[in-house]
Every structure is written in C-alpha cells, then in structure tokens.
Amino acid sequence: xxxxxxxxxxxxxxxxxxxxxxxxxxxxxxxxxxxxxxxxxxxxxxxxxxxxxxxxxxxxxxxxxxxxxxxxxxxxxxxxxxxxxxxxxxxxxxxxxxxxxxxxxxxxxxxxxxxxxxxxxxxxxxxxxxxxxxxxxxxxxxxxxxxxxxxxxxxxxxxxxxxxxxxxxxxxxxxxxxxxxxxxxxxxxxxxxxxxxxxxxxxxxxxxxxxxxxxxxxxxxxxxxxxxxxxxxxxxxxxxxxxxxxxxxxxxxxxxxxxxxxxxxxxxxxxxxxxxxxxxxxxxxxxxxxx
Numbered sequence: 001x002x003x004x005x006x007x008x009x010x011x012x013x014x015x016x017x018x019x020x021x022x023x024x025x026x027x028x029x030x031x032x033x034x035x036x037x038x039x040x041x042x043x044x045x046x047x048x049x050x051x052x053x054x055x056x057x058x059x060x061x062x063x064x065x066x067x068x069x070x071x072x073x074x075x076x077x078x079x080x081x082x083x084x085x086x087x088x089x090x091x092x093x094x095x096x097x098x099x100x101x102x103x104x105x106x107x108x109x110x111x112x113x114x115x116x117x118x119x120x121x122x123x124x125x126x127x128x129x130x131x132x133x134x135x136x137x138x139x140x141x142x143x144x145x146x147x148x149x150x151x152x153x154x155x156x157x158x159x160x161x162x163x164x165x166x167x168x169x170x171x172x173x174x175x176x177x178x179x180x181x182x183x184x185x186x187x188x189x190x191x192x193x194x195x196x197x198x199x200x201x202x203x204x205x206x207x208x209x210x211x212x213x214x215x216x217x218x219x220x221x222x223x224x225x226x227x228x229x230x231x232x233x234x235x236x237x238x239x240x241x242x243x244x245x246x247x248x249x250x251x252x253x254x255x256x257x258x259x260x261x262x263x264x265x266x267x268x269x270x271x272x273x274x275x276x277x278x279x280x281x282x283x284x285x286x287x288x289x290x291x
Contacts, residue, residue, distance in 0.1 A: 014252020019051035021139040023257035026051035030058040042069030047102040074182040088191025095189040109174040180218040194222035226251040229262040239272040249275035
C-alpha cells in the first residue's frame with residue numbers, strides 16, 4: 001500500500017487583489033495561487049479586508065489555508081511605511097473603526113489625485129478609476145488604467161512616468177497615522193505586525209535599523225525578509241537584521257498582476273537558516289514540512 005505524503009508548505013503572506021491595487025478578483029487570485037502550488041496564503045490588500053471573505057470561500061473550495069491579512073499605510077519620521085498585519089480578528093470593533101478612518105483617508109487621496117489631473121480633461125476621471133476598482137477606492141494603478149483607456153497615454157508605465165509616479169502631479173501623499181498607532185491596531189486585534197518589503201524604502205542601513213528598532217519597541221513582531229525580485233545581498237542583509245533585532249521572519253511575493261515573471265504568487269526565495277518564521281507563531285501554527 002502506498003501512503004501519500006503531505007506536500008511541503010508553500011507560504012505566501014503578501015499579495016493584492018483588485019479590491020485595492022491588484023489586477024485579479026479575490027476569487028481569481030486564490031485560484032491562481034492554488035495553480036502555482038501555494039498552500040498558505042494571506043490576502044493583504046491596502047488598508048482594507050474587503051476581499052478576505054470572498055477569498056476564504058474559494059480557499060476552502062480548493063484546500064488553501066487563508067490567513068487573514070492586510071497592508072496598512074503609516075508614517076515614521078515623515079516617511080510612508082507599509083505594515084502587513086497577519087492572523088488577526090478583523091471584526092474587533094476598534095479595528096473596524098480604524099479601517100473606516102483609513103478608508104476615508106484613501107478617498108480623500110483619490111479625490112485629490114483626480115483634482116490634480118483635471119488638466120488632462122478626461123471626463124469623470126474619478127468615476128472611471130472608481131469603476132476599475134470595482135466601485136471602491138481607486139489607487140494610482142486604477143487612475144493609470146483609466147488614462148490608458150482614455151487614450152491619454154499608451155500604457156501604464158507611461159501613465160506613471162508622466163503623471164502618477166514619484167514627484168508627479170498624481171503622486172499624492174495621504175494623511176496616514178503614525179507607525180505606533182497602526183501597530184497598535186493590529187496588536188489589539190490579536191494579530192502580528194510585519195514591516196513590508198524593507199528594502200523598497202531606499203533607506204540607508206543605519207536608518208532601516210532605526211526603523212526596525214522603533215517598530216519593535218511599539219510592539220511590532222516581524223520583518224518581511226524574503227520577497228519577489230529581491231537580490232541575494234538584500235536577503236542576507238535583512239536576515240541578519242532580523243536576527244539582530246529578534247524579529248520573526250516573514251515572506252511574500254507582493255503579487256499584484258499576472259505577467260511579471262519576477263513577482264509571481266508562491267515564487268519567493270527561501271528564508272535563510274537560523275530565522276524564526278512568523279507562521280510558527282500564528283494561532284494555528286504552520287508546519288512548513290507538510291501542508
């Protein structure tokens with residue numbers, strides 16, 4: 001008799017659906033994750049858990065373990081930082097109220113982006129971008145797609161290069177809460193807070209160490225050590241920083257849309273040895289040796 005062995009766990013704790021700035025619906029995202037061999041997935045849309053329920057239904061159908069997730073925007077020393085929240089209870093009243101505030105902040109930002117791009121004379125640009133966001137808050141990718149569809153630019157890259165990228169008119173900074181506040185929301189909801197893609201902030205090593213140290217002091221638990229498209233040098237640096245600051249190690253693809261070979265669901269460099277994986281500290285710990 002042949003005894004079937006459990007397949008090794010493939011854990012992706014950072015990805016996005018079109019509920020925020022991804023290209024796929026929550027259902028499409030989970031089905032793609034299953035096709036790519038992912039066994040444990042966290043849907044971490046920006047400042048919303050609006051897609052989690054739909055994703056959970058599909059995850060149950062295909063046998064993926066869905067971990068409740070979100071990516072929250074905050075400010076640390078005047079710089080915008082993204083914090084991933086994992087394995088929390090989104091129905092806690094305090095957390096739900098905080099998400100309402102974040103949602104309102106995103107709408108204020110979206111309206112400001114639309115106002116700054118009025119000179120392009122696209123009829124009802126905000127409405128078009130909102131429709132592309134499934135009638136929720138549009139982000140810059142939705143505005144970029146609306147500009148493409150209106151014939152203002154030829155593709156998304158050109159939209160960002162001319163109008164929506166860093167320093168351009170549509171690069172609007174929202175009024176985000178402080179780092180300590182956001183970490184507190186996640187902690188109060190019973191979850192674990194993680195600094196997302198630390199090397200994407202273009203900080204010096206000294207400043208990044210300072211961020212991680214402050215993050216730990218206010219209750220942060222994890223560091224996203226491994227993510228798609230990351231160099232081996234960055235992986236080694238973040239692993240050492242994780243050990244030094246006694247952080248839990250997380251990983252995720254930061255998947256947004258199909259077609260980018262460097263950023264695919266489940267395609268994540270292996271965590272270096274000697275780290276303490278965050279999934280072993282979930283309320284239901286994950287055994288990476290078998291799913």
